[in-house]
Every structure is written in structure tokens, then in C-alpha cells.
Amino acid sequence: MTTLSIEPLTKQAFAPFGEVVETAGSTPLSINQGHAARYNELATIDVGAESGQVNISWFIASQRPAPIAIRLMERHPLGSQLFMPLNGEDWLVVVCADPRDLSSYRAFAANGKQGVNYARNCWHHPLLVLKDASSFLVVDRKGGGDNLEEHWLDEIIQLDPGTAAG
Template sequence: MVTLSIEPLTKQAFAPFGDVVETEGNTPLSINQGYAQRFNGLANIDVAAEGGQVNISWFVASVRPAPIAIRLMERHPLGSQMFMPLNGADWLVVVCMDPAISASYRAFAARGHQGVNYARNCWHHPLLVLKDASAFLVVDRKGDGANLEEHWLSEQLQLGVQSAAS
């Protein structure tokens, strides 16, 4: 069994897998007579393959039993998939380059104000939350075509609790 160390979610570390969706480091536009700020271009929403359209959903996730067993990875070959937490709770992100190679796995600790946009074909674990009833805004693809591939792991991975930052 392999234990994954959890590292902080940063734009640089996550770049091979997609976008970190956050306002930090972005210059806002003042809108609504100065009563609001707008942050543009936070993620590359890629859903147009084979006539796909943008789909906006609301997910509510539950905490999985600890230690978290990583047994399934999935990817979406026809579009990106963005998750943005709505309750401010921290959460976890697990991705890999190749689900058959345990050394390609990465685990990230996402802060409650950080979302991720998994790039098209990025292998990722389904939603992992640290607080029950965690709500997320999800932007992904709807339309015809096979846009979900699942890979069940033959070797179980266990997600560790030791952070790279500690």
C-alpha cells in the first residue's frame, strides 16, 4: 500500500493537471459603480469537443471514511471539469498522470477559497471533502459523446495525513 503525502495546492504545482481557481494574484476590475470586484479568466473551460455545451451544477459531498482509500480514478476526454467550493471548507484533490503508475499520483490540500479546473483528460479522484454537506459549484460539459472514463486501481493507495508543508 502506498501512502500519498498531501502538499499545498498552488498554481505552479497543479499546472500539469489544470487550473487552480482563485483570485490571489489576479487584478480585479471595479464594477457596479465600485460596489463589486470582478476577476476574469480564472479557468480555461474546455467543453466544445463534439458539440458539447457548458453545464453548471451544484454538488453536495460527504466525508469519506479515514483513512481515505484511493481505488478509482476518472477522467473526461471531451472536456474540463471545474470544482469551486461554496462553504469555505478545506478539501482534498488527488490527481495522477497515469493511474497504473503509483509514482505519478499527487495529493493537494485545497483551501476553502480555492477551486480546481481539471484539464481535459486529467486523471482525478472523485470529490474529496473534509466537512460533510460541502457544496460545490461545478462547471463541466454536457452533450453527446463518451465523456467519462474510469480506472479501478489494482493496488489500493492510501491517502496520508502528513502535509508537505509541515
């Protein structure tokens, strides 16, 4: 069994797979007579293939048994997929360039103020939360066409929980 270390989620480290969605380092626009701050252009939503449309969902995820075993990777060939935590809880992100190449896998610890926007065709593991009933706003594609490809791994990858602190 392969064990995968978990690294902190940063924009630079995650760039080959998509975008980190966070307000850190951004300058807000004052709106609503100064009673609100607006952060623009945090992610590029890519859903236009085959006349797709934007879909906004709310996911409520459950924690997986420890140690976390990575058995399946998926990708969406027709659009990006954005996950933004709503409850402020830390969570995990697992991506790879090629699900058949164990050396291409990366695992990231996201803090509760960071989301990710998986690029179109980015291989990623389904949502991994560290606390039951974790809520996420999800922005992805709806419409015709086959927008889900799954790959079951021949060898299970286990996440190294000792490396999760970032």
C-alpha cells in the first residue's frame, strides 16, 4: 500500500490542478454603503462545453473511516468544479495528473476558508471532510454530455494523517 503525505494547500502548489479559492491576498471592494466587502474574480468557472450551464449546489459530506483510503479518482471533461466550505472546517484535497501513475498524486490540507476549483479534466478524489455534516457550496456544470469519468485504483493509497497539520 502506498502512503501519501499531505501538504498545505497553496495557490502555487495547486496551480497544475486548478485554482485555490480564498480571499487571502485579495483586495475587497466596499459595497452596500460600506457594510459589506466583495471579493471579485476568485475563480474561473468553466462550464460552456456542449452548451453546459452553471449549476450551484449545496453538499453535506460525511467523514470517511480512518485511515483514509484512496480507491477512486474522478474527473469532469466538460467543466470545472468548485468546492467552497461553508462551516469553516478543515478538509482534504487529493489530485493527480494520471490515476495510473502513483508518483503524480498530491494531497493537500485545506483550511476552512479555502476552496478549490478543479480545472476541467483534473483527476481528483471525491470530497474528503474531517468532520461529519460538513457543508460545501459547489459550482459546476449541468447539461447534456458525459461529464464524469471514474477510475478505480489497482492499489489503494492511504493518506498519512501525521502530515495533515500545515
